Amino acid sequence: MLRRIELEVLATIDRGDTISELATKLNHSESYLSRGVGDLVEKRLVYTERDGRRKRVVPSDSRAVELYQDLVRQYSHIDFPELLTGKALQVLYYLDEPRTVAEIAEQSDNYRNTVNRVLKRFRDRGLVGTDDGRYDFNADFDRLHEFARQLTHHLHRQRLEAVASKGTILWEDYDEFLAQAETEIDANGFHETGLARFASFDLQFLLTDHRYYVYSEEPDALSPAELCCHTLLVDDGSRYRSYCLLLLSHVDVDEDDLRTQAAKYDLEDELNALLRYLETHGDVRDDCLPEWDEFQKLATEYEIET
Numbered sequence: 001m002l003r004r005i006e007l008e009v010l011a012t013i014d015r016g017d018t019i020s021e022l023a024t025k026l027n028h029s030e031s032y033l034s035r036g037v038g039d040l041v042e043k044r045l046v047y048t049e050r051d052g053r054r055k056r057v058v059p060s061d062s063r064a065v066e067l068y069q070d071l072v073r074q075y076s077h078i079d080f081p082e083l084l085t086g087k088a089l090q091v092l093y094y095l096d097e098p099r100t101v102a103e104i105a106e107q108s109d110n111y112r113n114t115v116n117r118v119l120k121r122f123r124d125r126g127l128v129g130t131d132d133g134r135y136d137f138n139a140d141f142d143r144l145h146e147f148a149r150q151l152t153h154h155l156h157r158q159r160l161e162a163v164a165s166k167g168t169i170l171w172e173d174y175d176e177f178l179a180q181a182e183t184e185i186d187a188n189g190f191h192e193t194g195l196a197r198f199a200s201f202d203l204q205f206l207l208t209d210h211r212y213y214v215y216s217e218e219p220d221a222l223s224p225a226e227l228c229c230h231t232l233l234v235d236d237g238s239r240y241r242s243y244c245l246l247l248l249s250h251v252d253v254d255e256d257d258l259r260t261q262a263a264k265y266d267l268e269d270e271l272n273a274l275l276r277y278l279e280t281h282g283d284v285r286d287d288c289l290p291e292w293d294e295f296q297k298l299a300t301e302y303e304i305e306t
Contacts, residue, residue, distance in 0.1 A: 001089050005036035007081035010065060011072045016056045044158050064150035067143055083121060091118040092148040093174045098134035163187045171233050176216040178233055189215050193222055193230040201251050205243060224251050225258040229265045236270060238288045242298060245274055250304050
């Protein structure tokens with residue numbers, strides 16, 4: 001997410017430092033330092049100002065920068081740029097509550113050995129501790145988790161704003177997010193989702209003016225389970241739940257995948273209700289689900305057997 005040189009610049013920069021001054025402070029060549037500053041400018045974590053022939057570097061007002069610099073100032077004896085390289089920020093992102101290595105590895109999609117190595121670095125410096133096999137922060141170092149969260153959100157916002165000036169993030173994780181946009185997005189990593197993608201399964205619905213995209217480095221091959229979850233994140237009202245019921249009735253959905261995706265998006269209760277509804281032919285008490293005869297009528301319109 002951030003290279004060591006970027007973390008060093010953010011840890012060292014004061015308002016108005018020049019490239020030359022930063023290079024001297026960090027003992028790097030000006031060319032190497034300039035590349036690091038350029039990457040931070042692109043991420044909008046710093047910006048530059050001309051002062052005659054000199055270029056001054058100024059930290060942005062991002063909450064992530066503020067949190068990080070506060071930590072660096074308060075704990076000046078800790079080498080945060082060294083600590084936060086590699087997979088560290090990803091591990092910290094998922095340490096929002098006491099968790100085992102296995103839990104963090106599963107959520108972050110890393111090997112347990114990788115998570116162990118990262119947590120050992122933090123434990124050796126007294127930043128985290130363990131209780132009954134679960135890792136948690138010591139003192140107020142939970143701000144490291146908040147820094148990882150704020151930095152992730154900031155970078156997601158920059159990525160979205162680069163392709164959609166009026167986009168809104170509806171859900172996010174460390175390396176992906178779901179966004180609403182008012183215009184079409186045609187950019188690497190952005191995959192259309194929501195009701196527009198139901199057409200891929202021969203389900204055509206009246207669409208709104210909004211478009212929905214999931215950003216992910218994974219190939220553009222959304223499973224029905226993912227599509228269902230994205231749709232509920234957009235709107236979990238009765239109309240959209242009915243559309244998800246149509247999809248679940250119409251295609252062969254891998255139930256294991258559905259439950260995995262539901263856990264990922266924190267939609268276990270909603271998806272369980274949909275599955276019980278179909279299994280019991282509507283014998284579920286939920287104001288957001290249609291009466292069974294109403295759903296049967298809707299399914300008939302789309303030539304779907306219930």
